[in-house]
Amino acid sequence: MQRFQVTAQAGNYPVMIGRGAWRELRPLPQSSYSSVFVLTEKGIWQHWGKRFMREAALRKACPIFVPxxxxxxxxxxVERVASELARAGGDRRSxxxxxxxxxxGDLGGLVASTYMRGIDCIQVPTTLVGQVDSSIGGKNAVNLPAGKNLVGTFYPPRMVLADPAVLSTLSPRIFRSGLYEVIKHAILAGPALFDLxxxxxxxxxxxNLKALEAILGPVxxxxxxxxxxxxxESGLRQVLNLGHTFGHALEAATGYxxxxxxxxxxxxxxxxxxxxxxxGYLNAAASTPKKGVPDSRRIRDLVWRVGPLPSIRNIPARAIVKLLLHDKKAVAGKIHWVIPERLGKMRIVTGIPLAAAERAWRDLRGMSNPR
Ligand SMILES: NC(=O)c1ccc[n+]([C@@H]2O[C@H](COP(=O)([O-])OP(=O)(O)OC[C@H]3O[C@@H](n4cnc5c(N)ncnc54)[C@H](O)[C@@H]3O)[C@@H](O)[C@H]2O)c1
Ligand SMILES: [Zn+2]
Structure with a gap:
């Protein structure tokens, strides 16, 4: 089990990652809460609910299901879940x-931060994206027709408990989708983690619990x-959006x-x-030790190696460029691009001509997975 501490304005909280992490709920003084609710999906709860209740030694918890x-x-x-909480007697000490x-995590974080002006929440992520990314950092949001993640708050959980054993029921496709966020973290971290x-x-x-346990901690x-x-997110945190400016545009273009x-x-x-x-930001230079292979090639190769991505053949560059401007990371209409200069070094760049972004997408569409 690996333990980390997140420092947040509203209070620090621990992140526990590894086999048996759910047991870390046992020391929780359950009697200090008037009631315990679990926001989840029926499918996830059917697979894992009993084991979670047992390992966490929860006496009573009321599940609320989300499609x-x-x-x-x-x-x-948000309204439906909050209403269900109210109907079931949820109060300030729930x-x-x-x-x-x-x-x-995103929906529930927003509910927790606003229901009765804020109740405690605990993140128990059950996907790879959840375990390496979304459950940590206290950001939550829901989408509007106008764009993704447009309504949300910063609201730290009390703790994050990530047991990689729960990932065993993920479909290969859903699991792979988490590997792209893992790669993103490795690009941000630098050559050592990228090599690993x-x-x-x-x-x-x-x-493969052993392999997952070995890589999840450093990621x-x-x-x-x-x-x-x-x-x-006054500055540095922006780097976490690497790949997300195009990514969010694609999500919008494909109707979420x-x-x-x-x-x-x-x-x-x-x-x-x-x-x-x-x-010309990411030049042909290679970070050691894989001498000779430029970082740009290594990044592309690693992404392709994850496996098949659904085709973007019918997503025209025009459509993507139009949607880029709607990203909430745009400030006063300016897109803040997170540009990799090499493994471990990002630069925030504004003023990139949209025509350049259009060309990059067009070229990408023309490529096929070399593997
Ligand atoms: N707040 C943040 O900082 C942050 C960071 C990254 C991503 N996100 C958000 O996270 C969302 C994506 O998260 P995601 O990829 O986990 O999507 P998701 O929550 O939709 O889960 C993907 C699928 O996995 C299924 N599933 C979940 N756990 C399972 C399990 N253990 N076994 C079998 N199936 C299981 C779900 O039913 C779902 O169909 C996006 O909305 C994204 O914007 C937020
Ligand atoms: Zn993401």
Whole structure:
């Protein structure tokens, strides 16, 4: 088990990652809560509910079910869940456990931060995206028709408990979608973690607990280090959006349902790498020790190696460019691009001509997975 500490304005909280993490709920003084609710999905709860209740030694918890999928990240769903809490007697001293992937975490975090002006919540991520990314950092949000993650708050959980054993029931596609966020963290971290991931990528499978335990700690640490230095995204935290400017545009272009979030990040990483190369930011230099192979090639190769991504053949560059401007990371209409200069070094760049972004996407569409 690995333990980390996130420092947040509203109070620090621990992140426990490893086999048996759910047991860390046992010392929780359950009697200090008037009631315990678990926000989850029926499918996840059927698989894992009994084991979670047993390992966490929870005496009583009332599950609240949310339909699976990105569409559940809506204000309508916030209202429905809050109403269910109210109907079931939830009060200021209730605890909300967020037991699911990034959708449950984002929706539930917003509910917890606003229900009766804020109740305690605990993140128990059950997807790879959830375990390495969305459950950490206290950001939550739901989507509006106008764009993704447009309504949300910063609201730290009391703790994050990530047991990689729960990943064993993920479909290969959903698991792969998390690997793109893992690669993103490795690009941010630098050559050491990137090399480690490069060596172990093929052994990362939903049921390979040993391999997962070995890689999750260092990957999670990347996000925690960034968040600890910049909780409110005043600067440094922006780097976590690597690949997400294109990624969010693709998510919008495909109606938030056809592609998984992580898959859009996978395409986004490829697109930003091509853009960075074409604009001369990411030059042919190679970070050691894989001498001779430029970082741009290594990033692209690693993303392709994860496996098949759903095709973007019918997503025209025009459509993507139009949607880029709607990203909430745009400030006063300016897109803040996170540009990789080499492994471990990002630069925030504004003023990149949209024509350049359009060309990068067009070139990407023309490529096929070389593997
Ligand atoms: N707040 C943040 O900082 C942050 C960071 C990254 C991503 N996100 C958000 O996270 C969301 C994506 O998260 P996600 O990829 O986890 O998606 P998700 O929550 O939709 O989960 C993906 C699928 O996995 C299924 N599932 C979950 N756990 C399972 C299990 N253990 N076994 C079998 N199936 C399981 C779900 O039913 C769902 O169909 C996006 O909305 C994204 O914007 C937020
Ligand atoms: Zn993401």
């Amino acid at each position: 699976p999928g990105e569409k559940s990240k809506s204000l309508a769903e 605890l909300l456990i967020l037991f699911g992937g990034g959708v449950i 991931l490069d060596r172990h990528l093929d052994s990362l499978r939903p049921d 999670v640490r990347v996000k925690i280090d960034v968040v600890n230095r910049d909780e409110r 349902g056809r592609f998984l979030h992580g898959e859009c990040v996978g395409w986004g990483l490829l697109a930003i790498t091509i853009l960075a190369e074409q604009l």
